[in-house]
Amino acid sequence: MATVQDKTTQPSTTHEKSPALSSSEDPSGPEVAVNVSGHKQELQRNFGLLSLCGLGITSGNVWIALGGAINVAIYNGGPPGIIYEYIAASVFYWIIAASIAELASSIPSAGGVYHWATITGGRYGRACGWFAGWWNALAWLLGFASIVQIVAAQTVSMYAIMHDGFETKQWHVFVTYIIITWISVFIVLYINRALPSIEMIGGFTVVAGVFISILVCAIMPHVNNQPYASNFSVWGNWQNQTGYSSSGFAFLAGMLNGAYAVGSVDLVTHLAEEVPHRNIPKAILFQYIFGFLSGFFYLIAILYGITSFDDVLASSYLFPLAEIYRQAAGSKSGSVGLLFLAFLPTFISCIGCCVTASRVFWTLARDRATPFSHFFSNVNQSTHNPFRAIVFSGGFVTILGCIYVGSKTAFQAFVGSFIILSTLSYVTAILPHLLSGRRHVVPGWFWMKGMAGLAAHSISCAYIIVFIVIFCFPFALPTSAATMNYASLITGGLSIFVLLFWFVRQSTYVGPREVVLDAHVLAKDAL
Numbered sequence: 001m002a003t004v005q006d007k008t009t010q011p012s013t014t015h016e017k018s019p020a021l022s023s024s025e026d027p028s029g030p031e032v033a034v035n036v037s038g039h040k041q042e043l044q045r046n047f048g049l050l051s052l053c054g055l056g057i058t059s060g061n062v063w064i065a066l067g068g069a070i071n072v073a074i075y076n077g078g079p080p081g082i083i084y085e086y087i088a089a090s091v092f093y094w095i096i097a098a099s100i101a102e103l104a105s106s107i108p109s110a111g112g113v114y115h116w117a118t119i120t121g122g123r124y125g126r127a128c129g130w131f132a133g134w135w136n137a138l139a140w141l142l143g144f145a146s147i148v149q150i151v152a153a154q155t156v157s158m159y160a161i162m163h164d165g166f167e168t169k170q171w172h173v174f175v176t177y178i179i180i181t182w183i184s185v186f187i188v189l190y191i192n193r194a195l196p197s198i199e200m201i202g203g204f205t206v207v208a209g210v211f212i213s214i215l216v217c218a219i220m221p222h223v224n225n226q227p228y229a230s231n232f233s234v235w236g237n238w239q240n241q242t243g244y245s246s247s248g249f250a251f252l253a254g255m256l257n258g259a260y261a262v263g264s265v266d267l268v269t270h271l272a273e274e275v276p277h278r279n280i281p282k283a284i285l286f287q288y289i290f291g292f293l294s295g296f297f298y299l300i301a302i303l304y305g306i307t308s309f310d311d312v313l314a315s316s317y318l319f320p321l322a323e324i325y326r327q328a329a330g331s332k333s334g335s336v337g338l339l340f341l342a343f344l345p346t347f348i349s350c351i352g353c354c355v356t357a358s359r360v361f362w363t364l365a366r367d368r369a370t371p372f373s374h375f376f377s378n379v380n381q382s383t384h385n386p387f388r389a390i391v392f393s394g395g396f397v398t399i400l401g402c403i404y405v406g407s408k409t410a411f412q413a414f415v416g417s418f419i420i421l422s423t424l425s426y427v428t429a430i431l432p433h434l435l436s437g438r439r440h441v442v443p444g445w446f447w448m449k450g451m452a453g454l455a456a457h458s459i460s461c462a463y464i465i466v467f468i469v470i471f472c473f474p475f476a477l478p479t480s481a482a483t484m485n486y487a488s489l490i491t492g493g494l495s496i497f498v499l500l501f502w503f504v505r506q507s508t509y510v511g512p513r514e515v516v517l518d519a520h521v522l523a524k525d526a527l
Contacts, residue, residue: 037223041443047275049282051196054203056268056287061147063210063298065261065319066343068150070302071313071320075476076254077247078239079229079303085251089258092463095422097288097404098448099281099460100265100428101281105444107281109271111363117429120440126511127502128428133364134498136177136266136425138417140357141393145262145400146415147346147353148184152176153318154343161332161339168318170405177401179197184350185394188358191383195355195497202348211292217301217328219290228304234297243477249470256419258469262291263419267352270359280491281446302328358393360469362386366509404518413486418493427464430457 047055047314066073066086073082100113109115113136118129152173160166188195221228240250268283283422302321305328306312315323321342325335365386367378381388404411434457472488479485502509 001335001397004332005406011526015443016159019266047196047199047271047279049275049279051199051204051264052268052271052275052279052283053286054196054201054283055271055352055355057206057290057294058199058202058345059349060262060264060269060287061206061346061349061358062291062295062398063213064150064346066295067072067302067324067342068319069257069322071259072475073239073254074309074313075258076240076250078237078255079234080236080238081240081251081254082257083235083296083299083302085254086258086261086295088251089255089487090262090288092293092459092467093259093262094288094292094455096282096426096430096460096463097265098456099433100269100426100444101284102274102444102448102453102456103433104266104269104280104284105278105446106441107522108269108444109363110270110359110513111367111512112266112269112272113425113429114363116430116441119431119432120436122432122436124432124438125440126506126509127510128432130369130502130506130509131495131498132425132428133360134501135421135428135495137357137360137364137492138498139421139425140360141396142268142400142415142421143418144350144353144357144393145397145411146418148177148181148350148397148401149173149404149411150413151180151343151346151350152344154339155180155319157317157319157322158336158339159324159455160191160317161336162446168316170408177404178398179379180347180350181394181401182395184347184354185390187351188354188381188390189385190386192383195351196350198351198437200354200525201432202345202457205341205345205348206294207290209345211299212370213338213341214297214301216334217305220329220334221305221307226307226327226330229306234300234303242475252467252470252498253473253475254489255467259419259423259467259471260349261295262288264424265420268357270363301453333342342375354390354393358390359385361392361511362389364512367390367512368508372430409482413420416485417487417494420471420487420495423464423468424491427461431461433457434461439511495525 024272040436066082070082073085076085079491082415103113103116103120107116107119111133114129114133117132118125121128155176156168156172157408160168187198220226222393238247240247242250244250246254250519265284268287269280272280302324306324307327312320312323317323319339322335322339324507325338326332329335330337361370361375363380364370365373370376376386376389378388379385400411400414434454438453447453472485472491474485475483
């Protein structure tokens, strides 16, 4: 008979029964159906494949992320650098996505990398899972703040375009930021059943938005008798303006811009307890196919439509696409229209990021990995969601917004650490999986056999380890306090907090457990 498999290492001195264990380990108690994490199934499985794909492409938001960072990416090689660095980053993230999909298929838990690292780490699983979980949770909280700030900048920029002489202040963005944050939180809190429909609408707005934007940027310069950029300037005119003497290093450092656009590999995995588990790898595949293609063709369209990069870099608008669209569409009203097409899916992505960030924090809380774990692990029986974890996510993002008012540089330092923190969490799960010969994980329906799996996991780990270092270098030389890359400082500081809290909590920290997919106690709807 199939049983619950406990692959975590518990301290030999503790005799407290973990809440992660199913009642099948208590012969005297009634058998309760659990999910793959070993917990009682508390969340409703409202999401299907289409809504999960909608979440992936909406919150992934590749084409908007690329356009929003073009004023930074342009220094690492000019237009050719933007395109080729995006392609290179995408190739590596496809491989990382394959590694993540394999683990998600085998262990479809809302904890994601937190749960996987605990299992793949073997005897060191508790420590691996602790760090992977906290790095991942912090990454998604910072990612939530980042996308809210982008929407706030879009909103203020649309207003500024149509009001000549309007001088944008940081408090304008802050007020908009707070409004967007709590609208998103309210929707996630009280409209839980509608979230799948909202994400499907978001998916439609992403597809329609990028299609219309590409057409307008490709056609309107011809209609307005404006010249297009030359083929050489888009594909061949490499310009290293970073201050680094090596163009090769400038290229590698520039891959950060592409990584930021495509780096949300584990996005849909945190809804594993709200969908049939087979949908997770499929949604990851769709997210990356659509994300890459939409981003690639979108970049080509806007790079040919830009008539003056100097005007883009000198623009007073907070969101660089405002000036790019003004040039491509030939009018302010056209720019606002295109910005609105970007605003709709980006706003819905705020909702998706709120869902993901709160789910990650909640999974940590239910295994006693957070302060006030009992309080934050609660699932509200009325709204059928981790109500308190969602409110915490909104409060955390609000505090970060207060930092923005005081110092935009400090805010960017925090949210810019998203990629490093998230990839650190990935490698903490994938590297032990590789080094152990994948023996700690029962294969799921998506499993890379033989050398394919070995190659994918090896490349994923090598890329992450090398590029975590590269992404900590200054963006350009010479640097100053305002232009310094503080990612290493923020990541290091947050990691020290995680380490210190580990020493405080390790005696009571439980860690997730695994229920194999054919276990007799597994909830039927988990399959």
